[in-house]
Structure formats: C-alpha cells, structure tokens
Amino acid sequence: MGKQLKQPFHEKRIFTERIIVAVIIVSLIFLLLLSRYFYLQVIQHQTYSEQAEQNKIKFSRIDPTRGLVYDRNGVLLAENITTYKLQFTAEKVKDLDQKLVDIQSIVSMTKEELLRIKEQLKYNPVFKPLTIKAKLSEQQVAEFAVQKHHYPGFNIEPYLNRKYLHPIEFSHLLGYVGKINQAEFDRQDHEIYANDDYFGKTGIEKYYEKQLHGIPGQLVTEINAQGKQLSQQIKKPPINGVNLNLTIDLQLQKASYKAFGEETGAAIAVNPQNGEILAMISKPGYDTNQFIYGISQNNYDALSTSSEKPLFDRSIKGGYEPGSTIKPYIALAGLYHQLITPEFTMFSNGYYQLPKQKRRYHDWKQGGHGHVNLVNSLAESVNVFFYDLAVKLGIDNIHAFLNPFNFGRLTGIDISGEKQGILPSRAWKKANRDMIWFPGETVITGIGQGYFVITPVQMAQALSILASKGKINPLHLVQQDKPSNNTLPFEIKAAHWETVHEGMTSVINAPNGTARAIKSTDYLIAGKSGTSQVYGKSEEDIYKKNDELPKHLRNHALFIAFAPVEQPEIAVVVVAEHGASGTKAAAPIAREIIDFYMQSTYSEPKALDEAITQLGGTGQYNNEPDNE
Amino acid sequence: MNRRFFTYVPDPFLMVLLLLLIAFGLVVLYSAGGMVLVERQAVRIGLGLTSLYFITQIRPERFEQFTPFIYIGSVMLLIAVFFFGISVKGAQRWLDLGISIQPSELCKISLPMMVAWLFRHTTLPPNWKYLMAAAAVIGICTGLIYKQPDLGTSILVTASGLFVIFLAGISWRFILGSSILVALSAPLLWHFLHEYQKQRVLMFLNPEADPLNYGWNIIQSKIAIGSGGFWGKGWTTGSQTQLDFLPEHSTDFILSVLSEEFGFFGVLILFSLYFMIIMRCLFIAQQAKNTYNRLVCGALTLIFFVYITINAGMISGVLPVVGVPLPLVSYGGTSVLTLLVSFGIITSVHSHKKLIQQ
Numbered sequence: 001m002g003k004q005l006k007q008p009f010h011e012k013r014i015f016t017e018r019i020i021v022a023v024i025i026v027s028l029i030f031l032l033l034l035s036r037y038f039y040l041q042v043i044q045h046q047t048y049s050e051q052a053e054q055n056k057i058k059f060s061r062i063d064p065t066r067g068l069v070y071d072r073n074g075v076l077l078a079e080n081i082t083t084y085k086l087q088f089t090a091e092k093v094k095d096l097d098q099k100l101v102d103i104q105s106i107v108s109m110t111k112e113e114l115l116r117i118k119e120q121l122k123y124n125p126v127f128k129p130l131t132i133k134a135k136l137s138e139q140q141v142a143e144f145a146v147q148k149h150h151y152p153g154f155n156i157e158p159y160l161n162r163k164y165l166h167p168i169e170f171s172h173l174l175g176y177v178g179k180i181n182q183a184e185f186d187r188q189d190h191e192i193y194a195n196d197d198y199f200g201k202t203g204i205e206k207y208y209e210k211q212l213h214g215i216p217g218q219l220v221t222e223i224n225a226q227g228k229q230l231s232q233q234i235k236k237p238p239i240n241g242v243n244l245n246l247t248i249d250l251q252l253q254k255a256s257y258k259a260f261g262e263e264t265g266a267a268i269a270v271n272p273q274n275g276e277i278l279a280m281i282s283k284p285g286y287d288t289n290q291f292i293y294g295i296s297q298n299n300y301d302a303l304s305t306s307s308e309k310p311l312f313d314r315s316i317k318g319g320y321e322p323g324s325t326i327k328p329y330i331a332l333a334g335l336y337h338q339l340i341t342p343e344f345t346m347f348s349n350g351y352y353q354l355p356k357q358k359r360r361y362h363d364w365k366q367g368g369h370g371h372v373n374l375v376n377s378l379a380e381s382v383n384v385f386f387y388d389l390a391v392k393l394g395i396d397n398i399h400a401f402l403n404p405f406n407f408g409r410l411t412g413i414d415i416s417g418e419k420q421g422i423l424p425s426r427a428w429k430k431a432n433r434d435m436i437w438f439p440g441e442t443v444i445t446g447i448g449q450g451y452f453v454i455t456p457v458q459m460a461q462a463l464s465i466l467a468s469k470g471k472i473n474p475l476h477l478v479q480q481d482k483p484s485n486n487t488l489p490f491e492i493k494a495a496h497w498e499t500v501h502e503g504m505t506s507v508i509n510a511p512n513g514t515a516r517a518i519k520s521t522d523y524l525i526a527g528k529s530g531t532s533q534v535y536g537k538s539e540e541d542i543y544k545k546n547d548e549l550p551k552h553l554r555n556h557a558l559f560i561a562f563a564p565v566e567q568p569e570i571a572v573v574v575v576a577e578h579g580a581s582g583t584k585a586a587a588p589i590a591r592e593i594i595d596f597y598m599q600s601t602y603s604e605p606k607a608l609d610e611a612i613t614q615l616g617g618t619g620q621y622n623n624e625p626d627n628e
Numbered sequence: 629m630n631r632r633f634f635t636y637v638p639d640p641f642l643m644v645l646l647l648l649l650i651a652f653g654l655v656v657l658y659s660a661g662g663m664v665l666v667e668r669q670a671v672r673i674g675l676g677l678t679s680l681y682f683i684t685q686i687r688p689e690r691f692e693q694f695t696p697f698i699y700i701g702s703v704m705l706l707i708a709v710f711f712f713g714i715s716v717k718g719a720q721r722w723l724d725l726g727i728s729i730q731p732s733e734l735c736k737i738s739l740p741m742m743v744a745w746l747f748r749h750t751t752l753p754p755n756w757k758y759l760m761a762a763a764a765v766i767g768i769c770t771g772l773i774y775k776q777p778d779l780g781t782s783i784l785v786t787a788s789g790l791f792v793i794f795l796a797g798i799s800w801r802f803i804l805g806s807s808i809l810v811a812l813s814a815p816l817l818w819h820f821l822h823e824y825q826k827q828r829v830l831m832f833l834n835p836e837a838d839p840l841n842y843g844w845n846i847i848q849s850k851i852a853i854g855s856g857g858f859w860g861k862g863w864t865t866g867s868q869t870q871l872d873f874l875p876e877h878s879t880d881f882i883l884s885v886l887s888e889e890f891g892f893f894g895v896l897i898l899f900s901l902y903f904m905i906i907m908r909c910l911f912i913a914q915q916a917k918n919t920y921n922r923l924v925c926g927a928l929t930l931i932f933f934v935y936i937t938i939n940a941g942m943i944s945g946v947l948p949v950v951g952v953p954l955p956l957v958s959y960g961g962t963s964v965l966t967l968l969v970s971f972g973i974i975t976s977v978h979s980h981k982k983l984i985q986q
Contacts, residue, residue: 007751017797022930036946051851055851
C-alpha cells in the first residue's frame with residue numbers, strides 16, 4: 001500500500017497514455033467509417049446509382065376492412081363508416097402556431113386538445129402527419145375544402161371507422177375497438193398490424209380480433225424522377241375481415257335491457273337445445289362509440305367511478321351466490337343418489353338443527369311449511385327440506401354433482417374476460433382458507449349460500465343443461481355448425497328430470513308457488529327464485545328488512561326460468577342487483593323476456609290449460625313470500 | 629458580477645469548428661426538411677450556444693462541488709418517470725414517451741461527472757473499492773433507463789460511465805477480462821431483450837427479410853449514400869431524399885441526405901470536422917489541471933464520438949438500428965441542448981485551466 005499519496009505526475013502520465021490510446025482508437029474507427037462510405041459511394045457507386053434510378057416504385061399498405069357484426073336475423077350491429085380526420089405534417093407548415101389558431105375557425109379545439117397536440121409535436125417525427133381532429137362533421141369538411149389554400153401542409157384524410165348501432169344494449173357483449181397500444185402492438189405480427197391500427201379491446205371485438213381484422217394488402221405506386229405519380233397498382237389485395245353472425249336476437253336483446261327498468265344487473269337468455277345465446281345484457285351499459293376516437297379523461301372518469309359500475313360486465317364477471325336457485329340441482333342430486341324419491345315427504349317445523357348442535361337454520365316462513373314433498377319444497381322453497389338433503393348428500397357428493405353443470409368453472413363462452421367463480425368443496429377450502437370443512441357449511445350449501453361465487457353465464461349454462469334434461473350444449477355467441485353431443489358424466493332417470501321440472505313448474509303455476517305472480521296462461525313456464533346475500537352490512541342492519549335498508553345493502557334478486565316446459569326453447573337467468581326479492585324484482589323481468597320471445601316466435605299462443613289444471617288450477621293468494 | 633460572467637471566451641478554436649459543423653448541419657437540414665425546420669432548429673441551437681457561453685463562465689470547481697446533487701437529482705427524476713410512467717401507460721403514449729426522454733439525457737452528463745467525482749481524490753488507477761462504487765453508480769442509472777424501456781440510451785449511458793473508468797487508467801488485463809466476460813454472457817443478455825429489440829438485431833443481420841419496415845429503411849439509406857458518388861447529386865436535388873424514399877430524413881437519417889447530395893466529399897468534410905473537434909477536446913482534457921476535469925472532459929468527448937460512430941454505422945448498414953441522432957446535425961431539441969451543455973463544460977475547463985498558476 002505504498003500508493004496512499006497522490007502522485008500528480010504519475011497520474012497525469014497515466015491519463016496522457018490513455019488519451020493517446022483514445023486518439024488512436026478514434027482515428028482508426030474514423031478510418032473504418034470513411035472506408036465504409038468510400039466503399040458505398042465510390043466503389044459501389046454504379047450499382048447504387050442504378051438502384052436509385054429504378055427506385056421509382058413505392059410500396060404502401062392497403063388497410064383491410066374490419067368484419068361486420070350481424071344479429072341472428074342478419075340485422076347489422078357493428079358497421080364501418082367513412083370518417084374524415086384533419087391532420088397536418090409539421091415540416092410542411094410555416095408558422096404552425098398561428099395556423100393552429102386560425103384553423104379553430106373551422107374546427108373548434110378545447111385548451112386540453114390544443115395542449116395535447118403541442119405536446120405530441122415534440123415527439124412526433126416532423127414528416128409524419130399528426131391528427132388534429134379524428135372525426136369531422138360534413139360541414140367542417142366542406143369549410144376546409146374552401147379554405148384549403150390557406151393551410152398548406154394540412155389535409156383531410158378519409159378512413160373507415162367502427163360504429164356501434166346499439167351501443168348501450170351491446171356495450172359489454174360487442175365491446176369496442178380503440179387504437180392499438182404499444183404492448184398489444186409488440187405481441188402482434190407486424191405484417192398484419194400497423195402501429196396506428198384499431199384493435200379489439202373488449203367483448204366480441206377482442207375475442208374475434210384476428211378474424212375481424214383481416215390481412216392488409218400492398219399498393220405499388222410508380223413515380224418519375226420529378227416525383228410525379230405515373231401509375232398505381234394493387235400488388236396484393238387486402239383480405240377483409242370476416243363478418244360475424246351472432247346468435248343474439250337484436251329485438252330480444254333490447255327487450256331484455258328494457259325489462260330491467262330502473263334496476264341494474266344482468267340477464268342471459270339461451271336456447272337450451274343448442275346452446276345459442278339469444279340475449280345477454282349487463283346493465284347499465286354505456287356508449288361504446290365514444291371509445292373509438294379516444295375517450296376524454298372526464299368522460300372516462302365519470303364512467304369508471306360511477307357507483308353503478310357501467311364498465312363492469314356483470315354477465316360474465318359478476319360473482320353471486322346462487323341462493324335458492326341451486327335447489328333444483330340439489331333435488332336432482334338427492335334423487336340421483338337415491339336419498340329421496342319423488343314421493344318422499346318430510347315435516348318442516350320452521351328450522352333445522354344438526355345433531356348435538358344448538359344453532360338453528362331457519363325456514364323463510366315462520367313455523368315452517370308442514371308436511372312437504374320434493375315438488376312442494378321447490379314450489380314453496382322450503383329451506384329445511386334442502387338443509388336436510390344437503391347434509392344427507394354431504395359436501396363431496398354435492399361438489400361432484402354440481403361440477404359437471406359448470407358451476408365454478410369457465411364456460412368457455414366466446415367473449416373475453418370471463419371469471420371462474422367458486423364452487424365450494426373441501427379441497428377448495430383447504431387450499432384457499434387453509435381450514436377444514438365444517439358440517440354447518442354443508443347445511444347452507446343446500447340453499448346456495450356460503451362460499452359460492454357463480455357468474456350469470458355459469459347459471460345460464462347449468463340451466464340450459466337442466467332444461468334440456470342433461471344435454472350439454474356449450475353456450476356461444478357466434479353461430480357455429482358443430483353440434484355438441486356431450487352429456488353429463490352420470491345418467492339421470494327421465495322420471496327424476498320430470499319431478500324437478502314439475503317442482504319448478506309449480507313455483508310459477510301452483511297456488512302455493514312462490515312466483516305465482518308471473519304465471520302465464522299462454523304457455524307453461526318453469527322457474528326458481530333465489531336471493532344472493534350482500535355482505536358488508538353493519539350489525540344492526542342485519543336484522544332489518546330489505547325494504548328498510550339503503551339500496552346498496554339490499555340482497556341481489558335472482559330468477560331462473562325456462563319455457564315451454566315440455567320442449568324448452570328459451571332458458572333465462574336474471575340477476576337484479578339489490579333487488580331484494582327474487583320473486584318480486586327478478587321474476588317479472590324473466591317473464592317479460594320469455595313473453596317477448598314467445599310472442600315474436602309464435603303468433604298464436606299455445607293452449608296449455610290442461611297442463612295448468614293438472615297442477616291445481618289458478619290460486620289467488622295475497623301473502624307473498626319475502627324471502628326464499 | 630458582470631466581470632465574472634463575461635470574462636471567459638470559449639476556446640475559439642473549438643468554437644469555430646462547432647459553428648462550422650452547425651452551419652453545415654443547417655444547410656443539410658434545409659434540404660431534408662425545409663426552412664420551417666431550419667428556423668426551429670436555429671432557435672434551439674441559439675439557446676444551446678447561450679448555455680454553452682454561460683457555462684464557460686462557471687469554474688469547474690463548482691461542477692465538482694455540485695456533482696453528487698446533480699447525480700442524485702437525475703436519479704430521482706428517473707425514478708419519478710418510472711412511477712409516473714407506469715400510471716399513465718396505455719392511456720396516452722406521448723406523455724409516457726415525453727417524460728421518459730429528458731432525465732435519461734441528463735444522465736449522459738451527470739453519470740460521467742459522478743464517476744469522475746468518485747475518483748477525484750483517490751490515487752489512480754482506482755482500487756477495487758472505488759470500482760465497486762463506480763459500478764453501483766452506473767448500474768442505478770442504466771437499470772432505471774433500461775426499465776423505461778430504452779435500450780439504446782441505457783447502453784450509451786453505461787458507456788459514458790465506463791469511459792471514465794477507462795481514462796482513470798484501469799489495467800488492460802482488467803479491460804480484456806471484462807470484455808471476454810461480456811462476450812460470453814451475450815446469449816444471456818439476449819434473453820433480457822424485448823421482442824422488438826431482438827427483431828431489430830435480427831433484421832440488422834438480414835435486412836432483406838424485412839423489406840417493408842426497418843430493413844427497408846436501411847436499404848433505402850444505402851441506396852441514398854451509394855448513389856451520391858464522390859461529388860454528390862447537389863444540394864436539394866437528391867432523389868432519394870426529395871421523393872421521400874429515405875425515411876426520417878431530417879432526424880436519424882440526415883447523414884444519408886448529406887451523403888446523397890454532397891457525396892463522399894461532403895462526408896469527408898463532415899468527418900474531418902468531427903475528428904478535429906474530438907482531437908481538440910481530448911487535448912483540452914489532457915491539459916486540464918486535475919483528475920476530475922480530465923476525466924469529465926475525456927468521457928464527454930468520447931461519448932460524442934460514440935454517437936457519431938453509431939449513427940454513421942447504423943445508416944450505412946454496419947451497425948443495428950438503435951435510433952441515435954447524428955450529433956449537432958440531426959433535427960431535434962433535446963440532443964442539441966445536451967451536447968452543447970457538454971461542450972460548455974469542456975470550454976469551461978479550458979478557460980479555467982491556468983487559474984491555479986495565477
């Protein structure tokens with residue numbers, strides 16, 4: 001360590017030596033660069049001169065037209081319209097600041113927009129056009145055409161742009177397109193996508209992006225030495241995007257949305273015979289058209305912070321407890337496992353207790369329902385019947401039976417963003433809560449409460465299987481040819497299906513049915529109501545009736561229904577958020593959707609009187625259950 | 629006060645060379661982008677030259693004194709960009725791009741200053757402790773810039789720090805060893821590159837495979853350069869430039885314009901100017917009175933040289949496309965300002981070198 005002291009002269013010598021090395025390296029590299037340029041400009045000059053002479057051909061891209069989207073009857077839902085944008089090329093504009101002020105006599109700009117353009121100017125290459133306004137009115141186009149000579153470097157460019165014809169009703173289902181972002185662009189084939197292309201951001205537009213987008217073509221332009229265009233020729237035509245035909249019926253979709261009135265929630269109507277989705281809504285929707293040209297921050301904030309959560313797609317992402325809508329499936333499981341028969345009856349005294357435990361699990365009706373069989377238990381939604389049945393089945397059997405019905409599993413519906421949900425089981429609880437399963441949890445599983453998180457689309461898939469008596473037709477939105485021959489992994493006797501259908505028919509058509517208020521005289525509807533509990537209530541709120549609670553703490557109202565019972569053509573799932581009572585809030589919506597479908601499908605209503613009388617005539621009851 | 633701010637005239641020899649280079653650059657820019665761009669660029673150059681003049685008046689001891697603060701400030705800005713950049717990502721790209729550029733430019737000056745500051749009192753060559761400190765200082769900047777992500781700038785910033793270590797007299801054995809280590813870990817680094825970065829490197833190896841995008845740019849640029857010949861096609865008459873075959877001709881590819889219109893002769897003049905500027909700056913560095921001044925001047929000069937090499941190599945197809953402008957000639961405000969500030973530091977060192985003897 002003899003070098004503790006600074007040795008200025010030694011150091012200067014080292015530095016000088018390094019500078020000399022640097023001089024040598026710099027000189028050498030400059031020589032290398034010069035020789036490269038000498039090679040290109042002197043030795044290869046002839047070759048490149050010829051290439052420059054021939055270089056009169058320019059390639060440019062021809063954008064493919066995005067595929068259109070139609071409903072099942074060929075009615076247009078998403079189209080492309082010619083839009084005009086105003087742009088300028090910075091290097092061709094003299095006195096840009098003044099021109100940007102002047103041009104406002106034609107297109108008005110907010111301070112915010114002007115600031116954005118100024119900011120973009122700093123980073124946009126000067127030879128690349130910069131858009132001032134993405135959408136011009138016809139009047140603006142005409143005004144600019146007249147004053148064009150005053151604005152050299154500015155021009156109007158026509159281009160095709162997406163337009164949604166029914167944006168509110170289809171906001172989640174169709175989704176929307178917007179400018180591709182860097183992350184999306186990096187993942188795409190750059191032969192197909194340009195960095196200012198449109199890209200499906202949500203819904204069908206996202207799921208079918210590849211098909212809808214198409215493949216660009218190539219345009220060859222020949223120019224002479226003065227840069228004048230001599231000819232233009234399409235070298236490779238673009239392959240336009242594929243048009244999609246949805247299974248959705250526009251009219252039914254609109255009617256479903258309207259049926260909700262003031263309520264928010266989701267509804268899905270499917271044909272259980274083939275899995276076609278006839279209507280699928282999430283309310284409230286929002287105007288997707290405003291996303292195409294780039295939504296303003298204010299509008300976006302308003303949407304994203306709204307308490308009604310319009311951007312949230314409840315139909316595939318909303319997680320709910322199935323509540324009593326699970327009962328038909330539990331009943332089926334009991335019949336399959338031969339724990340009950342259609343004739344089996346039990347006595348409901350108003351509550352259920354596990355052996356040696358104090359806790360009472362109540363019926364919604366004080367004092368109980370008396371002697372009930374399976375059909376009555378579904379009709380009146382007798383909790384005690386299903387508490388008992390669930391305990392007899394055990395959680396493992398329940399899980400194994402419900403799983404093939406698609407509860408807590410992705411349905412694979414052809415739209416992006418589906419959530420998985422939860423079908424509770426011992427294994428799930430161990431993995432996610434690190435706790436063993438308690439017997440009490442099996443009890444409430446019987447009435448669809450507890451750890452359940454089920455999406456409306458899963459409910460619709462399950463209902464489709466139930467209505468078609470075991471046929472598994474995967475739900476889909478775009479028409480397809482391939483029929484599905486899938487069935488449940490276990491075989492359920494025809495008589496058992498019949499009994500459960502009869503129970504669900506009684507819910508609406510029997511005098512003691514909980515949803516008799518929505519009974520139709522034209523055709524037979526089967527259904528089941530349910531309540532999905534809303535958590536986060538304070539201690540004192542728990543004991544209040546739903547009517548006394550503020551809206552956002554009221555329970556969600558559920559209803560599942562299908563019709564006509566004999567040969568179901570439509571199965572409907574309705575979730576009315578904070579609707580409190582399935583029979584009061586959700587059932588009428590389901591009825592309206594089914595009615596609309598039946599009336600538009602059959603001009604003459606089917607006479608089903610006989611069937612109705614069989615079930616016990618038309619009852620006149622006033623006391624409607626508040627809780628299922 | 630007045631006296632202090634108007635005492636020092638920036639090194640006339642260097643200034644003449646810089647002004648000649650700038651003038652030549654504006655002449656080419658006129659052909660590439662028209663009078664509008666020349667006017668705008670002239671304003672920025674005016675601003676840059678004014679800064680250069682004022683920086684010359686400041687004593688280098690002041691830079692030395694404030695170096696840690698300048699460095700910490702630029703790192704904080706980088707971190708701010710990192711957090712702010714993420715929150716706006718996807719919403720508005722320009723904002724993202726806009727802010728990320730500035731602090732990383734600042735690093736090209738503040739990082740070599742910081743490394744030089746670390747070495748200012750130690751004996752040279754620095755021992756391993758100082759080298760570790762230098763590695764940390766470089767790593768922080770490079771990492772943050774790479775994360776933005778901006779590979780090109782992070783490589784340049786790393787180089788600016790490494791130049792200081794080189795000039796500080798680190799042993800040749802060490803340099804050789806590190807080079808071999810880097811070469812061996814190249815496949816590993818490849819793994820860290822983004823998809824588009826990999827594509828650019830692959831495209832560089834085989835430009836014909838991608839004739840419509842970056843490959844097209846290089847092909848057109850080579851045609852522009854080659855067809856220029858020895859004397860060039862003449863000012864504003866290059867067909868490649870004027871008929872828009874050449875991409876980005878006022879920014880990254882402006883040397884192709886110069887090559888087409890002024891030929892090999894023009895390239896020779898340009899390179900001579902650059903060469904003389906670099907030699908003059910290295911001379912100033914060698915004459916500087918202390919370690920800090922020497923190292924800073926030397927590193928800033930070498931990074932200027934690297935700019936030239938990368939740009940000239942890239943547009944003539946011997947280096948991959950990394951988007952580095954041709955210093956003091958390409959259109960664009962940030963790089964002109966950063967460069968003229970660096971030259972300000974160098975002229976300041978030159979003007980104050982004799983102070984101790986007085």
